[in-house]
Amino acid sequence: MAKDKIIYFCQECGHETAQWMGKCPECFSWNSLIEKKISKNNGLKSTDTKPISAESLTEIPISNASRISSGIREIDILMGGGIVPGAITLIGGEPGIGKSTLLLQIAGRMASLNQKVLYISAEESLSQLKMRSIRIGVDSKDLFIVSSGEMEKIIPVIKDLNPSLLIFDSIQAVYTSDLPSSPGSITQVRETTSIIVNHAKNHNIPVIITGHVTKDGSLAGPKTLEHMVDTVLYFEGSRDKEIRIVRSVKNRFGNVNEIGVFIMGEKGLKEVNDPASLFLKEISSSGPGSAVTAALEGNRVIIAEIQALVTEGNYGNISRTIDGVDPSSVLRLKAVIERFAGLQIADKEIFVNVTGGLKIFEPAVDLTVAMAIASSFKNIPLNKDSIFLGEISLLGELKRISQPVKRIQQAKRLGLKTVILPKANQNDCKKMTGIELVFIDSLDTAFNLVFTQ
Numbered sequence: 282m283a284k285d286k287i288i289y290f291c292q293e294c295g296h297e298t299a300q301w302m303g304k305c306p307e308c309f310s311w312n313s314l315i316e317k318k319i320s321k322n323n324g325l326k327s328t329d330t331k332p333i334s335a336e337s338l339t340e341i342p343i344s345n346a347s348r349i350s351s352g353i354r355e356i357d358i359l360m361g362g363g364i365v366p367g368a369i370t371l372i373g374g375e376p377g378i379g380k381s382t383l384l385l386q387i388a389g390r391m392a393s394l395n396q397k398v399l400y401i402s403a404e405e406s407l408s409q410l411k412m413r414s415i416r417i418g419v420d421s422k423d424l425f426i427v428s429s430g431e432m433e434k435i436i437p438v439i440k441d442l443n444p445s446l447l448i449f450d451s452i453q454a455v456y457t458s459d460l461p462s463s464p465g466s467i468t469q470v471r472e473t474t475s476i477i478v479n480h481a482k483n484h485n486i487p488v489i490i491t492g493h494v495t496k497d498g499s500l501a502g503p504k505t506l507e508h509m510v511d512t513v514l515y516f517e518g519s520r521d522k523e524i525r526i527v528r529s530v531k532n533r534f535g536n537v538n539e540i541g542v543f544i545m546g547e548k549g550l551k552e553v554n555d556p557a558s559l560f561l562k563e564i565s566s567s568g569p570g571s572a573v574t575a576a577l578e579g580n581r582v583i584i585a586e587i588q589a590l591v592t593e594g595n596y597g598n599i600s601r602t603i604d605g606v607d608p609s610s611v612l613r614l615k616a617v618i619e620r621f622a623g624l625q626i627a628d629k630e631i632f633v634n635v636t637g638g639l640k641i642f643e644p645a646v647d648l649t650v651a652m653a654i655a656s657s658f659k660n661i662p663l664n665k666d667s668i669f670l671g672e673i674s675l676l677g678e679l680k681r682i683s684q685p686v687k688r689i690q691q692a693k694r695l696g697l698k699t700v701i702l703p704k705a706n707q708n709d710c711k712k713m714t715g716i717e718l719v720f721i722d723s724l725d726t727a728f729n730l731v732f733t734q
């Protein structure tokens with residue numbers, strides 16, 4: 282009979298070795314390696330003796346896997362048109378941001394459509410869940426709750442109930458008693474996820490799992506989870522504000538970078554009907570340092586405000602002063618502004634953020650960021666009815682942006698008056714009327730146009 286193989290793996294980082302060591306060679310933790318028996322066939326017992334064969338691509342039937350609506354429009358959009366049976370979705374976010382609330386709402390909506398939903402509440406007791414459900418108005422006989430984190434006890438319940446949707450809240454609180462490490466450790470998170478994935482794929486049940494994210498933005502420990510699941514959604518926004526953005530960062534069944542926008546209210550999360558204008562309402566003052574942009578978030582254009590503050594002094598780490606846009610692009614813009622537009626800002630401290638907790642990671646907002654910085658530095662406010670768009674090269678030239686017409690249409694719909702954008706986009710915008718378009722070719726021209734009037 283084949284002999285079992287023994288491997289050692291680190292409970293901190295998941296690194297595997299063939300030999301026991303006192304210190305993990307990957308993450309340098311002491312005494313973190315533990316033994317694991319792997320059976321000769323890798324733990325995968327084949328019950329099926331039929332040989333497999335290759336299929337011609339043309340002959341493969343189109344899967345008509347019907348998607349199931351989550352009952353929440355924004356979530357259906359994020360998932361690419363509804364929940365795919367057998368698909369695993371991971372929803373990550375900081376503790377307290379609203380993951381459990383969202384899942385209970387999805388569970389409630391689906392259960393009210395006579396779909397059996399099983400909610401594994403590994404962190405909260407039945408009565409805590411009941412209290413939340415009363416608060417958000419969820420009640421259905423088809424919604425079943427288990428308050429346990431032990432996989433060995435949970436699996437028989439899943440088999441027995443055979444739900445149409447399975448929810449694990451959270452993956453850091455479920456564990457298998459096969460492993461000695463504590464819940465939330467890399468090894469537990471990986472192992473329990475793989476049990477869940479196998480079960481979901483074998484029984485064609487869609488599963489949503491939640492995962493807590495640490496401050497540095499990675500899923501606490503289980504960053505490794507991302508490649509094991511089909512879809513990854515992250516909550517953005519801050520806990521103390523009411524706007525919540527859920528973004529798709531991976532989707533095997535739809536687009537990525539799509540966002541869903543919600544407001545956390547008294548009765549849970551409410552979908553925002555017109556997200557494009559939501560952040561426009563947030564535009565606060567008419568003071569210096571504020572510039573408006575039309576950012577592409579997945580398929581949507583969102584009108585948002587970028588704020589900058591230029592001060593004396595040195596607050597250190599740039600990642601602490603820049604929020605909502607790419608910190609390295611701000612560093613680059615700072616150098617370009619100094620060199621090609623003559624503003625002496627090299628020794629200044631720069632703070633940047635996006636109002637409403639939105640994150641914008643596209644180069645088309647380079648000009649918006651640069652205008653906000655210049656406006657703060659010069660202490661001259663910008664016109665709130667103007668939008669600035671353009672990627673800025675290292676030589677201070679304005680480069681083409683993608684989908685200018687879509688952005689301009691949204692700006693026009695929301696009553697903005699002027700769009701300042703790259704000359705390279707002029708041909709794309711020939712048919713646009715009813716809004717003033719100003720085409721420019723460099724950062725220097727933009728500053729001259731706006732600050733010398």
Ligand code: TYD
Binds near residue numbers: 374375546549
């Ligand atoms: P929760 O869903 O428990 O967060 P997570 O599962 O991501 O840790 O959200 C908890 C927060 O949301 C808590 O601060 C209370 C707030 N909240 C509301 O404002 N309204 C509501 O209807 C609910 C249920 C929660």
Ligand code: MG
Binds near residue numbers: 377380404
């Ligand atoms: Mg929770």
